[in-house]
Amino acid sequence: MSIDFTLKKYKSLCEAISNCSYTTLTFEQYFSQKNIPINCILLRHDVDRNIENALKMADIEYRFNLVSTYYCRKTKQVFKPEYFQKIASMGHEIGYHYETLDKAKGNEVEAIKIFEEELNVFREFIEIKTACMHGNPLSPWLNSNIWKKYDFKEFGIIGEPYISLDYKNVIYLTDTGRTWANKNIRVKDVIRNEYNQKNNLLIGNISTTDDIINLIKEEQFPQICLLAHPNRWHDHTINWIGESILQNIKNIGKAGIVWYRKNNW
Template sequence: MAHSLTKYASLLDELAAAGYRFHPIRDYFAAPAKQPFVYLRHDVDRLPERAVTMAEAEAKGSIRATYYFRCDKHMRFPEAAMRRIADLGHETGFHYESLSRCKGDSDAALALFERELAACRSLVPVDTVAPHGAPLSAASNMDFSTGIGPERFALLGDATGIDFTDILYLTDTGGTFGSPYNLRDRVAGRELPGPIHPVRLAAHVIGQQETRLVLSCHPERWPSGMLALTEARARDSATNLAKRLLQHLRASDFRTRAR
């Protein structure tokens, strides 16, 4: 379920007190960090105003993160939020869903990716990109990431291109860290063995002597105020129910075709 912004701030405070340094994703590709480190990634799927609030809180602590922004089908981005977050000193990137929008057509997806990336760059600098999971779509944008070729688009890299064999990936996809409802935001490497509440996460990674981390959070899931928190939890519950139903339908379809 969703959690309050104060819990996110407390998580960062605990990690900072233990000596962890925070970096945006582009630093992984441009200037590898000294251990212990945390690369901070934020996917802004909706409610960009919550991303601004999170970015302002991080900036007050001299913390820089990466914020990946989606556009709608008309290539419109949340421009005001993007510019504000860039002005705060954070990295801004493109959160693409080209393959799912093109229903699995990789050629059309590549052309769409190029146009949307250019639209994003007309507003803010973009050095790295990251796919949107789109778990309810038949086509997975995760399958598209390896075919982009970052150098073709003057990119440092794709966030999914990080080598997770020795870096622990922590994501709140599905409602909490290590959620069983995370269907697509997975890496070929190290992840949590099961759900861990954010108030226990810092103690877990410190206790396990994890010194190399990527922490991925969706700002919409970390609001301020009880009303917003209740709304965010209700959305998570509805989304997870839809995922469970989709898993059941896909499994049933697979069994039918296998007969």
């Protein structure tokens, strides 16, 4: 079996999508269009660290006539407007990957102020129509909880994937933890509603990208949201090994957090 989580493997995934009847949509398109294609895939990328790798993935998608959404953090590593513009020029969407409750240490008033300020900085360089929360497993706050008090539409945001998607109809697949399967290492990146269990039962025993490719080829599920973090996908051996070691260490910690919260909250 070939090595997983390489850009070469991601290319195979994109090729499989392009050869099927699925249409790819950005989240802006999905939230704004009245008539959504029956078979569609929402390719989502949370750019947590590696904007350079995001550009490589965007180029692969572009070569297969696919579009996707890149949610970018307001950090020194990620906030590089020249990359945003290159990615957007290929037809992809740039979204805002907010973490304002974390930055405000739970203060909602300060958090919404940070949200507006950072959003405005993004908009100096690129159009932003959707936003998606960043989940820090070590933080006690869930960034999307800010919308229990405020309305993101007041800031010109038309949708938030964790809130606005109808997961009754959309199958959610994520590479969190550098695996497509292990739910016990997902601290924040989970569907928090009654459809979570249904989603898990439907996708069955999926763990590798080849499993995802086979699922897509079967075209069993009309609508799929597929999250791939650019920093997890490398062709260079040293980078691939480094990311693998880092992720394995983090997964041990996240598994402990999940266990603790299940047994103490």
